[in-house]
Amino acid sequence: MPTSKRLNALGSGVFARSDAAKQAYRENASQQAGPALIDLSIVTPPARATAFRQGSSPSIELSLIGVGSGLELMSTPTEKFNYWLALRKAQPIFRLPFWITETRPCISILVIRRTQEGFTWRVLLFSSFLSPRNTTGGQTCNAFEPRSGIC
Amino acid sequence: MGDQEDLNQIMGLGTRHQLVIAHDNPYVDLALDGVAPSLLQAPGWRDWGIEFFSLSKGWCLGGLRLGFAVGAAPLIAALRQTKAVIDFNQSLALQQGGIMALQEFAHWPGQLRPIFRERRDRVVRLLSNRGWTIASPDMAMYLWMPLPAAAKARGWSDEQTAAELLRRSGVALTPGSGFGASGRDWLRMALVRPVDELELAAQRLMDALDE
Numbered sequence: 001m002p003t004s005k006r007l008n009a010l011g012s013g014v015f016a017r018s019d020a021a022k023q024a025y026r027e028n029a030s031q032q033a034g035p036a037l038i039d040l041s042i043v044t045p046p047a048r049a050t051a052f053r054q055g056s057s058p059s060i061e062l063s064l065i066g067v068g069s070g071l072e073l074m075s076t077p078t079e080k081f082n083y084w085l086a087l088r089k090a091q092p093i094f095r096l097p098f099w100i101t102e103t104r105p106c107i108s109i110l111v112i113r114r115t116q117e118g119f120t121w122r123v124l125l126f127s128s129f130l131s132p133r134n135t136t137g138g139q140t141c142n143a144f145e146p147r148s149g150i151c
Numbered sequence: 152m153g154d155q156e157d158l159n160q161i162m163g164l165g166t167r168h169q170l171v172i173a174h175d176n177p178y179v180d181l182a183l184d185g186v187a188p189s190l191l192q193a194p195g196w197r198d199w200g201i202e203f204f205s206l207s208k209g210w211c212l213g214g215l216r217l218g219f220a221v222g223a224a225p226l227i228a229a230l231r232q233t234k235a236v237i238d239f240n241q242s243l244a245l246q247q248g249g250i251m252a253l254q255e256f257a258h259w260p261g262q263l264r265p266i267f268r269e270r271r272d273r274v275v276r277l278l279s280n281r282g283w284t285i286a287s288p289d290m291a292m293y294l295w296m297p298l299p300a301a302a303k304a305r306g307w308s309d310e311q312t313a314a315e316l317l318r319r320s321g322v323a324l325t326p327g328s329g330f331g332a333s334g335r336d337w338l339r340m341a342l343v344r345p346v347d348e349l350e351l352a353a354q355r356l357m358d359a360l361d362e
Contacts (some may be wrong), residue, residue: 004172012328015329017310018313018323018325018326021317021318021323022323025317025318025321036350037206037317037323038322038323038324038344038348038355039323040341040342040343040344041325041341042326042341042343064171068199082249133298149346
């Protein structure tokens with residue numbers, strides 16, 4: 001996908017060139033079975049790597065924390081907004097947001113799980129509330145911007 | 152990041168000359184040694200100061216774009232007015248989640264500090280033992296690494312060095328020049344992987360420099 005000149009100019013183009021070099025390394029390493037990329041140029045909290053390594057299923061994570069629900073209205077008229085409340089041993093931890101647009105169903109659930117290093121955060125996107133599978137395969141919340149049009 | 156005395160002096164200048172002092176303090180929760188400096192400790196901030204905080208770093212909520220500001224009442228009012236016309240703010244549920252985190256789990260970022268401290272210490276030690284001396288940061292999750300002697304000898308810039316190290320070792324570092332002129336001839340390593348993986352990365356970096 002082409003990027004704008006303005007975006008490419010961020011960091012005097014250094015970051016764009018660095019990203020391109022990383023992508024080239026990934027492709028080359030996968031073809032030639034080279035050592036996997038260790039990307040230490042990103043800004044990610046430690047829980048993310050744990051989430052990827054564990055690769056646990058959403059259903060397991062959801063069952064660990066349990067959910068409650070609430071309802072709230074947003075000012076945007078095209079969205080009916082709800083949130084879930086994360087519960088752990090009947091104590092609220094964080095509210096789990098999801099939203100349903102009228103034009104295109106999209107539900108995002110923030111999943112929290114305890115790990116050895118703290119909490120693991122993941123945002124799962126479902127095409128509908130009844131969908132048994134999330135549409136993205138599960139991503140950490142840091143991997144994309146919520147409401148960025150992934151759905 | 153500086154220290155508290157620097158902030159005190161800057162805030163003093165602001166007070167004396169009626170200048171707004173805005174301080175971005177996203178790593179306040181990640182003081183690995185000592186106490187994090189804060190503008191809110193500096194005399195005069197209630198009149199001319201404003202400090203910005205983030206839940207991206209110490210709370211591992213980077214994707215949620217949550218943060219807040221504390222400062223002089225007129226500055227907060229102006230910020231509120233400005234944001235009202237340039238965006239719709241973050242979703243209310245995420246804001247409430249952030250508020251709940253701050254109110255009920257204030258101790259939570261403290262769990263991250265020993266993790267980052269161990270990562271910092273072990274990587275710095277490994278690199279130093281192999282000849283790449285790096286200052287140990289007292290805050291945040293990054294190592295700022297001066298260009299190694301092997302790169303200087305080859306006349307590489309920070310960007311060239313990062314590219315060569317990536318090609319030879321598969322370890323990606325950030326060229327400091329991307330952050331501006333002050334970052335030239337520096338590389339940044341984010342300590343965002345488990346410590347064994349970081350040590351592996353450090354070994355691969357040093358092997359690559361020895362080639």
